[in-house]
Amino acid sequence: MEQILSSLSIATPGEGFINITSEINHWIVTNKINKGILVLFVQHTSCSLTINENADPRVLEDLSTFMKALVPEEGINPMPGRKGHIPYKHSEEGADDMPAHIKTSLTCSSLTLSIDNCKLNLGTWQAIYLWEHRSQKHSRKIILHAIGEIQNNNQLSKLSSKAS
Amino acid sequence: MEQILSSLSIATPGEGFINITSEINHWIVTNKINKGILVLFVQHTSCSLTINENADPRVLEDLSTFMKALVPEEGINPMPGRKGHIPYKHSEEGADDMPAHIKTSLTCSSLTLSIDNCKLNLGTWQAIYLWEHRSQKHSRKIILHAIGEIQNNNQLSKLSSKAS
Amino acid sequence: MEQILSSLSIATPGEGFINITSEINHWIVTNKINKGILVLFVQHTSCSLTINENADPRVLEDLSTFMKALVPEEGINPMPGRKGHIPYKHSEEGADDMPAHIKTSLTCSSLTLSIDNCKLNLGTWQAIYLWEHRSQKHSRKIILHAIGEIQNNNQLSKLSSKAS
Numbered sequence: 418m419e420q421i422l423s424s425l426s427i428a429t430p431g432e433g434f435i436n437i438t439s440e441i442n443h444w445i446v447t448n449k450i451n452k453g454i455l456v457l458f459v460q461h462t463s464c465s466l467t468i469n470e471n472a473d474p475r476v477l478e479d480l481s482t483f484m485k486a487l488v489p490e491e492g493i494n495p496m497p498g499r500k501g502h503i504p505y506k507h508s509e510e511g512a513d514d515m516p517a518h519i520k521t522s523l524t525c526s527s528l529t530l531s532i533d534n535c536k537l538n539l540g541t542w543q544a545i546y547l548w549e550h551r552s553q554k555h556s557r558k559i560i561l562h563a564i565g566e567i568q569n570n571n572q573l574s575k576l577s578s579k580a581s
Numbered sequence: 582m583e584q585i586l587s588s589l590s591i592a593t594p595g596e597g598f599i600n601i602t603s604e605i606n607h608w609i610v611t612n613k614i615n616k617g618i619l620v621l622f623v624q625h626t627s628c629s630l631t632i633n634e635n636a637d638p639r640v641l642e643d644l645s646t647f648m649k650a651l652v653p654e655e656g657i658n659p660m661p662g663r664k665g666h667i668p669y670k671h672s673e674e675g676a677d678d679m680p681a682h683i684k685t686s687l688t689c690s691s692l693t694l695s696i697d698n699c700k701l702n703l704g705t706w707q708a709i710y711l712w713e714h715r716s717q718k719h720s721r722k723i724i725l726h727a728i729g730e731i732q733n734n735n736q737l738s739k740l741s742s743k744a745s
Numbered sequence: 746m747e748q749i750l751s752s753l754s755i756a757t758p759g760e761g762f763i764n765i766t767s768e769i770n771h772w773i774v775t776n777k778i779n780k781g782i783l784v785l786f787v788q789h790t791s792c793s794l795t796i797n798e799n800a801d802p803r804v805l806e807d808l809s810t811f812m813k814a815l816v817p818e819e820g821i822n823p824m825p826g827r828k829g830h831i832p833y834k835h836s837e838e839g840a841d842d843m844p845a846h847i848k849t850s851l852t853c854s855s856l857t858l859s860i861d862n863c864k865l866n867l868g869t870w871q872a873i874y875l876w877e878h879r880s881q882k883h884s885r886k887i888i889l890h891a892i893g894e895i896q897n898n899n900q901l902s903k904l905s906s907k908a909s
Binding site: 419420422454462493506507519523526527529 | 780782797798803806807808810811815817822823828829830857858861866867868869870871893894
C-alpha cells in the first residue's frame with residue numbers, strides 16, 4: 418500500500434460546472450494507481466465538488482437555476498408570510514460572495530472515490546464536477562490524495578504485495 | 582494494511598429510505614475487517630446516501646416531506662414576490678427526475694466511515710440510509726471499498742502486521 | 746502505512762459553529778502523522794461538520810440565518826401559493842430537534858481530509874467547523890481515523906518504509 422499526493426489547478430470562467438472526470442482518470446493512469454481510494458478536496462470556500470449526470474447538460478442548467486433561487490444574491494429568502502429578503506451581513510466581497518459560501522456548505526468540499534483497474538469506479542451516468550459559485554473567473558486548486566496499490570513490475574513490488 | 586472492494590445491490594420500491602447499516606456490518610464481519618476506513622459510494626445520480634436517526638421513523642417522513650417541498654416536481658420554487666414555479670428544462674424522464682438530481686447534489690453520493698472491532702463506528706442513534714429520490718422502483722448499486730487491517734491467523738499475516 | 750483511531754469530545758453551547766481546526770492539527774502533530782488521509786465523523790444526527798471561511802465571523806452568522814429560514818422551527822416552509830407551515834411529525838424532543846435532523850442531512854456527517862507535513866492540507870481561508878444545530882448545550886463526539894505514514898526514527902520504521 419502506497420500513497421500519492423498531488424493537486425490540480427482549474428481555471429473557472431465564472432458560475433457553472435467543470436467536468437474534471439477525465440482529468441482525474443488521466444492522473445490515475447499516469448500514476449499507475451491500480452486499486453485504491455481517492456480523496457478529492459477543494460481548497461476554497463466559494464466553490465464545491467459534486468457528482469451528477471454527465472449526459473444532458475440541461476441537468477446542470479437546472480441545478481444552477483435551483484441554487485440561484487434557493488440562495489439568491491438579493492439576500493436570504495424570508496419565511497412565508499414575511500416580506501423582503503434578509504440582507505447578508507458579509508457583503509464586502511460582492512453580492513455573489515456570501516451566496517457562494519452558503520452553496521459550498523450545502524454541497525461538498527471533499528469527495529472520496531473508489532479506484533479500480535486504474536480508473537474511477539463510477540456509474541455510467543456519473544461525472545465529477547467542480548462547481549464554481551462565484552460570478553467572476555477564478556483559479557481553483559483541488560487536492561488529489563490516493564492510498565492504494567501502485568502498479569510496478571520490479572522485485573520490491575512483488576515482495577511487498579506478498580507481504581501485505 | 583489491505584483493501585477489499587465489493588458492491589451491494591439494493592432494490593428500492595420508490596421514493597424513501599432503506600436502512601443499509603446491518604447489511605454493511607454483516608459485510609464487514611464476513612470480510613473480517615477489524616479496523617479501517619470504509620468508502621460507500623452510490624453509482625447513481627438520482628439517489629443518495631445519508632446518515633440520520635434510526636429510532637423514530639417519523640424523522641424520515643419529515644425529511645422526505647421537507648425535500649419534496651424544497652425541490653417540488655412542479656418546478657423550481659420562485660423567489661419571494663414572484664409567482665409560479667420555474668419549469669425544469671430536463672423533463673423528458675418524468676417530473677420526478679430533475680428533482681431527484683437536485684436532491685442528490687444537496688445530499689451525499691459518497692460517505693466515508695470508520696470501522697473498529699469489526700463494525701461501523703457509529704453513534705447510538707445513527708443509521709446509514711440509501712435515499713431513493715425517484716418515484717418508481719429501481720435497482721441501485723453501492724460500492725464498498727475498505728482499507729484496513731484484516732483479521733487472519735496465519736503466519737503471513739503476523740509477518741505483515743509486524744512489518745507495517 | 747499505519748492507522749490511528751481516536752476521538753474528540755466537544756462541548757457546544759447551543760446552535761452555532763465551533764472551529765476545530767487547531768485541535769485536529771494538534772492531534773496530528775502529537776501522533777506524528779506525516780502524510781495520510783483523515784476521516785472525521787460526528788456520531789450524532791443533530792449536528793454536522795462543515796468547511797467554511799475562517800476570517801469574517803459574519804460568514805457564519807449568515808450561514809446560520811440562512812439555515813434557520815430554510816428549515817424553520819415553525820414547520821416545513823410550504824410551496825409557493827400555499828399558506829402556513831407543514832408541522833413536523835417528529836416533535837416530542839423540542840421544536841429545534843427535527844430542523845436539526847434536516848440540517849444534518851443537508852450538510853455532512855463525515856469529512857475526508859488530506860494530511861501533509863504533519864498538518865491538514867487546507868486552503869488559506871478554510872476552517873473545519875462542528876456545526877451544532879440544537880438550541881441547548883450538548884457534548885458531541887467526533888471520530889478521528891487516520892491512515893498514513895507515521896514519523897518515527899527506529900529501525901522497524903525504516904524497514905517498513907522500504908518494504909511498502
